[in-house]
Amino acid sequence: MLPYTTIYFPVQRRCKAMHMLLADQGQSWKEEVVTMETGMKDSLKAFCLYGQLPKFQDRNLTLYQSNAILGHLGYSLGLYGKDQQEAALLDVVNDVVEDLHCKYILLIYTNYEAGKEEYVKALPGYLKPFEMLLSQNEGGHGFIVVNQISFVDYNLLDLLLIQQVLAHSCLDSFPLLSAYVVCLSARPKLKAFLASPRASMATGSSESLWNPGWEAGGLPDILSP
Secondary structure (H helix, E strand, O other): OOOEEEEEOOOOHHHHHHHHHHHHOOOOEEEEEOOHHHHOOHHHHHHOOOOOOOEEEEOOEEEEOHHHHHHHHHHHOOOOOOOHHHHHHHHHHHHHHHHHHHHHHHHHHHOHHHHHHHHHHHHHHHHHHHHHHHHOOHHHOOOOOOOOOOHHHHHHHHHHHHHHHHOOOOOOOOHHHHHHHHHHHOOHHHHHHHOOHHHOOOOOOOEEEEOOOOOOOOOOOOEOO
8 A cells, every 4th residue: 555645636736746756755656536527516525624635645644735745745754954943944935935836826727818928027026036045055056945855845846847837938047946947857756757647647547656666768657547
């Protein structure tokens, strides 16, 4: 039995960062896919503690809320800094990541056509603090806050990748952020996951598995029962 299970709709969205983290850390997990139609039913909403997905199962622990799940994985897998001070700094940056993520979601789902131009124009101002943080940490040659990878790095990488989909040149004026995305995305296990179909879409099956031994170009990255 795999230790981790995520239950979510047939997209990555709020599960992407946690799946990137798990893949890069060599963990296996199972994904249970809920259809959009099923997700709107009152029975499923009642099944979920806060009426929302994703739902995350770590053995006998059940969690909701994507940032709480990321924090749990960060703590349990040693990705939350070396002490309380570093953990607090990581919490601050993760909140800033979430602030921009919320702006992005608001644009995509409520005001895309009318608001995209204004959002893209404002994007450099949103990204500048991350560039500054990198410059303050080993001259931009390390991770976002501390001297080892943290759960926040996966969340920030996910955020930056989706900004590049929206505005492909958005990092051109941020050399440290650009290098950061390239460097993190090249980590072997994470690269294999990002190159897999699982990173961008679901298979349509009700369940799928990820095993860290599967690499792009090797064994299939998805097995469906």
